[in-house]
Amino acid sequence: MAVAQLTLSSKNYSSWSLRGWLLCRIAGLKVEEKLIALDDADNRAELLLLSPSVLVPRLTHEGASVWDTLAIAEYLHELYPDAGMYPADRIARAHCRSVSGEIHSGFANLRSALPMNLKVRHAKFPIFSGAKPDIERIETIWAECLDSYGGPWLFGDKPTVADAMFAPVAERFLTYAVPVSAMAAAYCRTINSWDIMREWIDEARVEPDEVEELDIEF
Template identity: 70%
Template structure:
């Protein structure tokens, strides 16, 4: 077994193709400038016991750094922001910072219809896809959030010229919209392209496309 004390920082993740939460945690580490050793846990049910040992909530990602073990993406975001304040993972302005935290919390805890109707899959791109009607309010709300941020802070990222925690949190949503050909307003389409062109996102996507084709998913969202 890897000795975590010898590697500095370890991020336990799941599939790069399917795991939105893993992508968020990994992007947060990139935002912080933290170089992590990745530990990828296969997604088959045989590894459930190992996941339970890694994280009491059976969720990935899990960041291990300087004696701390942090799971849950918002907890990872706040931990990294405390450890690396110079990275400016949150906006400097207190009003914008509160806004960033609010919309990050909203995507973290909501949009369940969107999650179930349009699961993340970085290896597929549909020309057209029938979107479940129950997911449409989620899509409309996300468009409202993005449009407001882009207009208020000037883009190309949600809070201006550089990515923040909010962009890491919404990055998997942009991939869902592209995968399932969801019609969006021009500003929201442009934002999806901004995330797709973001260097860490390109690195993750390339690794996802190199993963094996077949996995067995856990019986929880990962």
Template identity: 80%
Template sequence: MAEAELTISSKTYSSWSLRGWLLCRMAGLKVVEKTIALDDPENRAELLLLSPSVLVPRLTHEGASVWDTLAIAEYLHELYPHAGLYPEERIARAHCRSVSGEIHSGFINLRSALPMNLKVRHEKFPVFSGARQDIERIEEIWTECLSAYGGPWLFGEKPTVADAMFAPVAQRFLSYAVALSAPSAAYCNWSNDWDLMREWIDAARREEDEVEELEVEF
């Protein structure tokens, strides 16, 4: 049987690659990583054949090809329902899906204002007003989840799809020294100390070549 393969781009810049990789690791699915340099025209053409949406990550597993990050989450949840990707309780599970979907489709201003770069840490960084509204909404989501489910993760004692979706957000806030409430700052640090997050960051720091991130989603 062929091994599962996860197509990703730069570990330094690609927020969606990080999310897909976290989901696979959380589910316990062993994958072979295939890195696509998106600034290479030949690799771009190859990715066009692999994924109609020209986005990473893309999971290939037992004949299935799954490229949208939330689709990967749902696919893995079907395969590994006991991995805890979503909360067990119905209402909490619906809440988790809702906030994960919100980060998947929204926060356009924050995407452009604070691009992901795991190799930088700013002591100060100007954040324009449009992005500030996005930050306030993210803090509202985090505060609500941490209060409702008791932390330290957004939905309780174990990381879920929501934590994978918000992991790059936490890294952006840390990279650009975004001023946050105490609970939000604590969650950012908790996410940053996640063993899977540390593994990804260490690999990002070993990347020699900067790869242009193709996707424009947050």
């Protein structure tokens, strides 16, 4: 049987690659990683959001080729319904899909103001006013989930698709020392101490610094 392959972009900079990889790990699908070279023109277009159709991450599995993080999530959920990628309860599952879709399609100002960079930590960072409503909305989402389902993950005692989708945001908040509530800060620490998140961060930190500066939203 052919090994599943996951095509990825920069581990340090690409939040979408991180999301796709986390989803595969939550599902329990072993994948062979295919990293696109940072100097590859198509990869740079993806990082700069210049590509008309962002095709990274891409999961290739048993004849299927799946791109877009939510498509990957749904595909994996079909394959591994017992992996707990979504909550078992119908209402909670709908909530999980809704907040995952919201982070997937929104928060452009946050993406622009606080691009993912796992190699750095800022003690203080100026956040322009346009990003503040995005930050407030994310805190609201997290508070609603953590209050409703008891934490420490957004939907209870184990990570779901929603945690994979919000993990890059939590890392952004840590990178840029974004002032957030105690509850949100605790959730950021949960994400940062997640064993598979630590694995990704370790690999991101040894990634060659071939992308010097990116004026992007990702």
